[in-house]
Every structure is written in structure tokens, then in C-alpha cells.
């Protein structure tokens with residue numbers, strides 16, 4: 001029988017527990033019970049982590065790429081071996097169904113495998129000049145990285161922070177979310193157990209603003225990478241700018257879904273309804289604003305509501321659950337505020353709209369339709385299990401609505417028309433566009449947004465290159 005693991009910091013390869021440290025409780029969002037106590041790093045802990053990271057970087061950057069690759073492959077194998085236990089802890093702290101937690105953990109290992117392979121392909125290039133001179137473009141790891149990960153994908157978000165950095169030859173200090181610490185600790189521990197030195201990969205917790213100010217206030221850190229809200233992303237980007245650290249920002253979205261009358265409507269419904277309620281809608285690439293050509297609006301609306309009403313909601317540890325609780329009481333409050341405001345503005349509530357029970361943070365799968373543009377939910381990321389279904393007339397209006405918001409992370413389109421697919425690819429302002437499918441993430445493809453959804457990419461070759469700088473050596 002699995003149990004929720006002990007929680008600690010990992011600094012210099014040492015597990016540092018409560019001792020005299022301040023601490024906070026970790027809550028199971030399915031029951032509201034306290035399941036763990038998490039130590040907060042002291043100022044001295046953070047200074048030690050920085051000192052280690054500086055030393056670790058000097059060593060790791062010189063470690064041959066094939067040695068880095070084989071170590072990271074071993075860490076990926078350990079994560080796969082431990083996926084059952086890691087997923088149990090992840091479900092307890094975050095709420096998602098166990099199968100999803102396991103899938104996320106295996107995917108985290110697959111991402112590390114991809115990065116391990118990629119770090120052997122970090123070639124430079126030679127520019128040959130007519131008179132025998134040449135210039136060599138070299139790639140070097142940028143330096144120690146500070147990563148801040150959100151709670152919605154407790155293992156994957158952490159792997160996205162540490163995987164690219166380690167592959168590039170950087171040391172990294174990661175702060176997983178204090179709300180979902182165990183899966184992040186497990187990612188770092190697997191790297192340590194595989195042979196990544198203890199001063200190269202470290203894990204800290206604390207009051208987020210204190211930790212980020214402390215780490216970003218140090219000139220040791222040369223890159224910051226963050227997943228979370230646009231508001232916090234802007235704040236961290238400003239802190240990074242004070243020392244001209246490079247930054248990768250993976251922030252919020254407001255996924256538009258353009259459904260044209262020539263689409264395979266049943267496939268669109270099956271794919272997008274499942275996608276909407278995955279992880280209770282707490283996904284930065286979640287489909288949110290469904291813009292549906294009016295000829296097929298009623299069919300799509302009725303099919304979507306029927307599917308929303310069939311979603312099995314319950315404790316993620318129980319068999320057959322498709323949606324767990326929201327990860328925190330904050331999420332429930334946001335849902336209540338945004339759906340209430342939408343109704344006041346004249347939106348129709350087609351299903352859901354209520355909290356389920358009074359234990360834990362469960363919310364009904366919710367569908368709103370005919371939501372006016374001035375409703376808050378049309379402008380703010382709901383980050384919850386709610387879909388907005390709006391009838392639209394014509395491609396131009398649909399593209400204009402898709403691009404109306406300052407966000408540009410993931411977008412989705414359903415159409416059979418080849419020329420239209422090309423127009424959408426050219427016109428939609430987003431970092432990722434899925435056409436006739438729901439997948440916008442793959443280990444070998446860059447993942448990231450434009451506009452207020454952030455900048456820089458994780459995953460793919462770009463995820464490693466984001467931790468590197470060029471040096472051009474001119475000769476002759």
C-alpha cells in the first residue's frame with residue numbers, strides 16, 4: 001500500500017527536513033486533510049544552494065555530453081520504475097486521477113530521455129572565409145538556472161525546468177510548487193540517484209516571493225524559467241531584467257477552439273470535451289472559448305453538454321474517475337466568481353455551475369453558452385472545468401475573436417478545408433495550434449506561447465537551446 005512520502009529540501013545532495021525550519025502543510029484537495037509538512041528553506045539554505053550551483057556548474061559543463069546523456073537516461077529509467085509511487089503522491093497532493101498522474105510521470109521520463117539524446121547533438125558550425133580565415137560558432141551552457149514550477153503538472157513542470165538545463169550542461173535549482181511538492185522532489189531524487197552530482201540539481205521550497213527574490217537577486221543565477229500566471233511571470237521577468245538574466249516564461253492562456261461547419265463534429269466533440277475536463281481544466285493549454293459556426297452550433301452544444309454530464313468526478317484514487325477535485329480552494333472561488341459574473345452578464349448556464357459536496361474542492365463540469373465579450377470569463381483564464389460555447393458567423397470573425405485577447409498559448413481548429421488550414425496556421429496568434437486534434441504537446445516539439453502567454457520554449461531541441469548561449473570564435 002503506497003503512502004504519501006516524507007517531504008524535504010534537496011541541497012548539495014542532502015535531504016534537509018523540518019529541524020528548526022519554518023514549515024507549511026500540504027493538503028489533499030479531495031478530502032481537505034493535511035497529508036504532509038513541508039520545510040521552508042532558510043536564507044542560509046538558499047545561499048548554500050547558490051554556492052553549490054556555482055561550483056556544480058563548473059563541473060557539469062565539462063562533463064562529456066555522452067556521460068550527461070547516459071546519466072539522464074538512467075534517471076528517466078528510475079522515474080519509470082518508480083512511476084506508481086510517484087503518481088500516488090501526485091494524486092494525493094494535486095487531485096488528478098491516478099492514471100493521469102501516472103501518465104504525466106511517464107511522460108516526464110520520456111521528456112528526459114529526449115533531452116538526453118538531444119544533448120549529444122549540440123553542434124556548433126564553422127563559417128569558412130575565402131582567404132583561409134574562419135569563424136566557429138560554439139554553444140555553451142548559460143550558467144546556473146533557477147526554475148519555478150506550478151502545481152497543475154507537479155512532475156512534468158519540474159522536469160521541464162530541470163531536463164533542458166541538465167542536458168545543456170547547466171546546474172539548476174528548482175522550486176516546485178509548495179502545494180504539490182512530492183512529485184518534484186521525486187524528479188530531482190531520480191537525477192541524484194542516477195549520478196547527477198548533488199550540487200548540480202537541487203530542490204528548495206519556501207514562500208515563493210522570498211525564494212525567487214533571493215535566487216534572482218544573486219548574480220550566480222544566469223537564467224530563470226517559470227510556469228504560472230501572467231502576473232507572476234511579468235514580476236519575475238522584471239527581477240530577471242535587473243541583472244539581464246535570460247528568461248523562459250510559460251504563462252497563462254485562454255485557448256480558442258474554432259469549429260467550422262465542415263468539421264467532423266463527433267470527433268471534435270469526443271476529443272475536445274475530454275480535453276476540457278482533463279485535470280479539471282487546470283491546464284494552461286485547456287480549450288476554453290469554443291467559437292462555433294452557427295450552422296452546427298446546436299449540434300455541437302447539445303453533444304458537448306451530454307458529454308460534460310457524463311464525466312465521472314470523484315477522488316482520483318478511486319477506479320474509473322475521469323476528473324478529480326480542483327487543486328485548491330482558490331480554484332473553486334475563481335470558478336464561482338467567473339460563472340456568477342457570466343450569468344449576470346446574460347450568459348446561459350447549460351450544465352454544472354456548482355461546487356460538489358462540502359468536502360475537498362470538487363466542482364461540476366460546467367458549460368456556459370452565448371457569453372458576452374464583456375463577461376470576465378471571456379477575458380480571464382478560468383483555469384477550471386468550464387467551457388464557453390459561442391455561435392459565430394464566418395471565418396474572419398472567428399479568427400478575430402481567437403486573436404482578441406492578449407494571450408497566445410494553444411489554439412485548436414476543426415475543419416476539413418485544406419486552404420483554410422493554411423490560413424489558420426498563418427493567422428492565429430498562438431505558440432501552438434492543433435488542427436483536427438487535441439494534442440499540442442510532444443517531447444520533441446517546442447512548447448510555449450506568444451504575447452502574454454510568455455516567451456521562450458520548453459521541450460524539443462528549443463528546450464535545450466534555451467539554456468545555451470553562443471560564442472563566436474573568429475580566426476585569422
Ligand code: NAD
Pocket residue numbers: 148149150151152176177178208209210212213227228229230232233235236250251252253283284330381382383
Ligand atoms: P500563481 O502564478 O500565483 O502560482 C503559480 C505557481 O507559481 C505556484 O506554484 C507558485 O508557487 C508560484 N509562484 C507564485 N508567486 C511566485 C513568485 N513570486 N516567485 C516564484 N514562484 C511563484 O498562480 P495560481 O494562483 O496558482 O493560479 C492562478 C492562475 O495562474 C491560474 O488561474 C492560471 O491562470 C495561472 N497558472 C498557469 C499555469 C500554467 O501552466 N501556465 C499554472 C498554474 C497557474
